Amino acid sequence: MGCLAGCGISIAAIVLLVVFAGLGHFLFGNELVGVVIYLGLLFLLPQLHRRAFIGFAGGGSNVAYFDHGLMFKSIAISKDLGTVYLGSLFSRKSYGLENIRQWSVWWEQRRGMFTTHILRLTVADVDHAQWDVPFYSLRKPNRWVEILNQATERGDSQPQLGGQPYQIPSNAPPQFSPDRKWWWTGSEWVPAASKE
Numbered sequence: 352m353g354c355l356a357g358c359g360i361s362i363a364a365i366v367l368l369v370v371f372a373g374l375g376h377f378l379f380g381n382e383l384v385g386v387v388i389y390l391g392l393l394f395l396l397p398q399l400h401r402r403a404f405i406g407f408a409g410g411g412s413n414v415a416y417f418d419h420g421l422m423f424k425s426i427a428i429s430k431d432l433g434t435v436y437l438g439s440l441f442s443r444k445s446y447g448l449e450n451i452r453q454w455s456v457w458w459e460q461r462r463g464m465f466t467t468h469i470l471r472l473t474v475a476d477v478d479h480a481q482w483d484v485p486f487y488s489l490r491k492p493n494r495w496v497e498i499l500n501q502a503t504e505r506g507d508s509q510p511q512l513g514g515q516p517y518q519i520p521s522n523a524p525p526q527f528s529p530d531r532k533w534w535w536t537g538s539e540w541v542p543a544a545s546k547e
Contacts, residue, residue: 367389368386368389371385371386371388371389372385372386372389373385374388375387375388397419397423400419400423400425400440401419401425404417404419404425404427404436404438404443405417405427407436407438407443407445408427408429408436408445409429412430413429413430414427414428414429414430414436415428415429415430415432416428416495416498418484418486418491418494418495420470420484420485420486420491421467421485421486421487422439422440422485423438423439423440424438424439424482424483424484424485425437425438425439425484426438426470426472426482426484426495428498428499428502432448432498432501432502433447433448433502434446434447434448435447435448435451435472435499437472437474437482437484439482442479444476444479446474446475446476448499448502448503450474450475450476451472451473451474451475451499452473452474452475453472453473454470454471454472454473454495454496454499455470455471455496456468456469456470456471456489456492456493456496457469457471457483458489459485467485467486467487468485468486468487468488468489468491468492469483469484469485469486469492470483470484470485470486470491470492470495470496471483472484523535523537524537525537527543528540528543
């Protein structure tokens, strides 16, 4: 079972290679032509997707950070850190930072082969309310959590917890936020530095 689960991707790649070799032999009389076409598509499609996504985000001069995840999923943020661009193979959308409700990092083990680390964003969008951007490495989704945290801290009037404002009853007594960066006066949040 372990070998079958662990070899799933390589078996699929070998099957596709054989299919393209057969097509090359059938159409051109040479298996090598089919193999070259297969390898060309294998390397060309991700590059075309990256270029199209960067173009959608306004070009390289507008993008501060960009990452291309697994399965043709992409994420980028504008230089003013006010717009987040999300894309998959068939859809691309942009969201203002105020429309991103929450973000988090998840992990998932696929068929016992490898662990995928997923950056999950919940947005204010009826058609596509949740975006998952999978990565092989945990470093990239953690980097994006920090980018989003810093982007929200630049213009915040209240503290954030994973993209969401701290929820506190209006009659709560004065207290620090859980990260101790904010002070609740009883009516509003103020930076904790101004309290001390």
